[in-house]
Amino acid sequence: MTDPDAGTDGERPQRCGYIGLVGRPNVGKSTLLNRLLGMKLSIVSRRPQTTRNSILGVQTRDDTQFIYVDTPGLHGRQKKALNRYLNRSAVTALRDVDVVVMLVEPQRWTDDDELVLEHLRQLDRPVIAVVNKVDLIPHKEELLPFLEELAGRYPFREIIPLSAEKGQNVEPLEEVIRGYLPESVFYFPEEQVTDRSQRFLVAELIREQLMRTLGQEVPYSTSVALEAFEESDRLIRISAVIWVERDGQKAIVIGNGGQQLKRIGQQARRQIEHLVEKKVHLELWVKIREGWADDERAMKSLGYDEN
Incomplete structure (x- = not known):
């Protein structure tokens, strides 16, 4: 045929x-x-x-x-x-x-x-x-x-x-x-798979574990921002902040004796190591920024920028 x-x-x-x-x-x-x-x-x-x-x-x-x-x-x-x-x-x-x-x-x-x-x-x-x-x-x-x-x-x-x-x-x-794509040269190198940086993907993997681990409402009030990303030959040291809107949410994310945050960090670290193909040392901190999800200026500072 x-x-x-x-x-x-x-x-x-x-x-x-x-x-x-x-x-x-x-x-x-x-x-x-x-x-x-x-x-x-x-x-x-x-x-x-x-x-x-x-x-x-x-x-x-x-x-x-x-x-x-x-x-x-x-x-x-x-x-x-x-x-x-x-x-x-x-x-x-x-x-x-x-x-x-x-x-x-x-x-x-x-x-x-x-x-x-x-x-x-x-x-x-x-x-x-x-x-x-x-x-x-x-x-x-x-x-x-x-x-x-x-x-x-x-x-x-x-x-x-x-x-x-x-x-x-x-x-x-x-x-x-x-069949619906135009005839054209390729726009990206053949080995490239995304336009996003490794730092962005790492922050997303941490947020994924928040979404999977936490209760019904708390994940929508969380955001993740990387504060440090230091790479050597064998190890990447990452420090990230989980932003929440209220004290009660911070307590939920941390959990009794810090166990919830520890579990989130362990699961995220395994996913990140698979992504970067290196050992990862991950530190997570939980901080409060009241009403960030309804404040466009705060959102922009956390990376939600359409431009």
Whole structure:
């Protein structure tokens, strides 16, 4: 069978472009990005709004360079400046992409899903719908009514059911995306996998453990900032501050006798060592900055800057 994208010499043209991964919170955007890259780049937890910054993940395969943009989950509740920042960050990231991948969950359509569509209607971009987490549906024929309903909501170019966590049907998605990327030289060196610094990724890994370890509300009032990152041949010494908004939150993060903070540090250190491929000495401190999540100046000082 002849490849319709191949030229007269049998070779496919080189393609490169940006792909925006968008959806409401907790639909699996970061899990899908990590699966597409074949490595862990974006942090993942079961908590909504784990992703707070748009992150580029670069995957170069033969004649194609996929530049994925993982965005914060779009959501209607904007009680604090942090919530408004997350929405602006997601919408801004979509302005310059070549194709959009919208993730939804099977058998479930919410007001936040509709909010995502409202923003997509304002873009002149091809949109592919991904129905994630289909591994949770025991009888796949049960998906058909939802897929038909989804097709009626928006003129998606394709609708692809898959499981990002299990890796089911992810390769066909990649090939579909390729067809919508422009012919172009590569924008990044072939070995580069992200535009983010190692310091940023380290801070994210610490925050991931906060999200996974703490209770329902406290993680959303925490932020992580590195104060020291000293690298030698065999060891990296890292000092980081976990910022919270209130005394009670500080006590929860530290735990009885400091045990909670110790556990968070141990788990984060293992993840960081895997990232940097060196031994790591990690020191964590917990400090209070009242109301930082509703103070745009404080947020900017903590690294939440859209520019």
